[in-house]
Amino acid sequence: MRVLLIYAHPLSDSLNAEIKSVVEEGLTAAGHEIDLIDLYADRFDPVLTQDERQTYFEDPFQREDLAADYAKRLMACEGLIFIFPTWSMGPPAILKGFFDRVFGPGVSFRLDDKGNLHPNLIHITKAAAIVTYGRERPILWWFGDPPRRLMKRWLKWFLAPGAPVYFVGLYGIHKINRTVSKRFLNKVSRVMAKF
Numbered sequence: 001m002r003v004l005l006i007y008a009h010p011l012s013d014s015l016n017a018e019i020k021s022v023v024e025e026g027l028t029a030a031g032h033e034i035d036l037i038d039l040y041a042d043r044f045d046p047v048l049t050q051d052e053r054q055t056y057f058e059d060p061f062q063r064e065d066l067a068a069d070y071a072k073r074l075m076a077c078e079g080l081i082f083i084f085p086t087w088s089m090g091p092p093a094i095l096k097g098f099f100d101r102v103f104g105p106g107v108s109f110r111l112d113d114k115g116n117l118h119p120n121l122i123h124i125t126k127a128a129a130i131v132t133y134g135r136e137r138p139i140l141w142w143f144g145d146p147p148r149r150l151m152k153r154w155l156k157w158f159l160a161p162g163a164p165v166y167f168v169g170l171y172g173i174h175k176i177n178r179t180v181s182k183r184f185l186n187k188v189s190r191v192m193a194k195f
């Protein structure tokens with residue numbers, strides 16, 4: 001399967017970087033082809049421009065620079081995986097901007113004459129998100145766990161009907177030790193083996 005891997009972390013010595021390596025190894029071992037979008041390495045500009053907003057509801061709207069290239073790659077994949085840390089109870093701004101600028105009419109959905117939205121990433125039959133959190137799970141539960149909902153509900157709607165979205169979250173990162181993070185990386189590896 002051709003898998004688009006979208007990674008949003010600025011540091012190469014972070015836990016998220018380790019997760020990315022485990023995901024890449026797991027996908028390669030399972031025989032998948034990986035197309036990596038490393039948003040920080042690409043210096044992706046997450047800000048929707050004035051022109052992009054002006055044409056946003058045209059199908060397809062006029063994306064500029066890297067966003068147009070990312071949109072093509074999103075339309076060419078069969079599997080989709082996100083790796084990111086939770087910042088301010090959501091994805092890092094660079095990933096939020098990826099959704100603003102790349103997802104949209106003509107790419108992730110179609111808007112019909114009556115104003116109804118239709119999913120348009122129906123070529124994607126499997127997705128996964130690996131997300132880390134500083135806070136513990138009960139606190140995230142109280143907040144409604146926005147990253148989990150973003151992936152399990154918002155993202156899922158755009159995909160092929162019934163496409164699974166595997167969510168692997170590591171909570172309370174400041175209180176865990178190396179044994180716990182190693183166990184988490186093993187879990188990520190197991191999910192990739194089944195992807």
Ligand SMILES: Cc1cc2nc3c(=O)[nH]c(=O)nc-3n(C[C@H](O)[C@H](O)[C@H](O)COP(=O)(O)O)c2cc1C
Nearest residue numbers: 014015016017085086087088089132133134135173
């Ligand atoms: C700018 C920033 C905002 C953060 N906001 C949250 C937050 O709202 N909720 C939370 O659970 N953790 C938050 N954290 C903690 C990160 O989720 C945590 O540091 C990260 O998941 C650890 O992974 P890493 O070592 O790979 O960066 C924040 C961290 C940063 C740097």
